Amino acid sequence: EEQLVESGGGLVQPGGSLRLSCAASGFTFSGYEMNWVRQAPGKGLEWVSYISTSGNTIYYADSVKGRFTNSRDNAKSSLYLQMNSLRAEDTAVYFCAKEESSGYYSSWGQGTLVTVSS
Amino acid sequence: DIQMTQSPSTLSAAVGERVTITCRASQSISSWLAWYQQKPGKAPKLVIYKASNLENGVPSRFSGSGSGTEFTLTISSLQPDDFAIYYCQHYNTYSPTFGQGTKVEIK
Numbered sequence: 774e775e776q777l778v779e780s781g782g783g784l785v786q787p788g789g790s791l792r793l794s795c796a797a798s799g800f801t802f803s804g805y806e807m808n809w810v811r812q813a814p815g816k817g818l819e820w821v822s823y824i825s826t827s828g829n830t831i832y833y834a835d836s837v838k839g840r841f842t843n844s845r846d847n848a849k850s851s852l853y854l855q856m857n858s859l860r861a862e863d864t865a866v867y868f869c870a871k872e873e874s875s876g877y878y879s880s881w882g883q884g885t886l887v888t889v890s891s
Numbered sequence: 892d893i894q895m896t897q898s899p900s901t902l903s904a905a906v907g908e909r910v911t912i913t914c915r916a917s918q919s920i921s922s923w924l925a926w927y928q929q930k931p932g933k934a935p936k937l938v939i940y941k942a943s944n945l946e947n948g949v950p951s952r953f954s955g956s957g958s959g960t961e962f963t964l965t966i967s968s969l970q971p972d973d974f975a976i977y978y979c980q981h982y983n984t985y986s987p988t989f990g991q992g993t994k995v996e997i998k
Binding site: 880 | 923925927929933934935936940941946978982983985986988990
């Protein structure tokens with residue numbers, strides 16, 4: 774069974790950093806593009822970042838560009854999101870999502886909550 | 892970026908009713924549209940991809956249609972398990988975008 778499990782969320786002060794992880798199992802991780810999507814409390818879904826199978830191509834939403842870094846380790850079947858210079862508006866549940874070849878997200882993790890507050 | 896607008900924002904319906912949710916794109920997106928279902932405290936779940944293709948394991952009472960800028964998600968006979976928030980998503984782009992969501996409530 775396919776599974777994506779996020780971890781690393783928590784409470785952090787404005788300006789701080791946090792690194793999220795997403796552990797994949799049940800499918801050939803190296804063969805799939807991956808994404809991060811977030812959801813602020815009570816709000817809708819917002820795409821955050823995309824990474825290609827090799828990790829050589831990465832895209833970011835304008836709201837996180839220059840502050841967040843998306844990466845992957847195919848040997849460990851893991852996806853990462855390094856978040857720096859965090860702001861209150863980054864408070865959200867962060868999901869990792871597996872992308873099918875044409876671009877829709879066929880599998881999602883359960884999410885990890887990031888709270889940015891002093 | 893392409894904007895996705897869903898209507899209505901909230902929909903109240905009874906079990907057994909037919910419901911339709913609309914998603915409009917700010918410019919043509921061909922058929923690059925997915926629908927997701929999200930229940931409270933849970934991850935989104937794929938329902939429809941490429942505008943009208945039913946994801947494996949999703950009940951056949953769900954259907955999608957449309958192309959270009961206007962799309963619909965229809966539930967032919969609403970079941971208790973279907974009460975949730977539904978999001979459309981434009982994909983196959985460097986900047987995928989979601990609609991704001993439609994909450995399907997019990998009438």
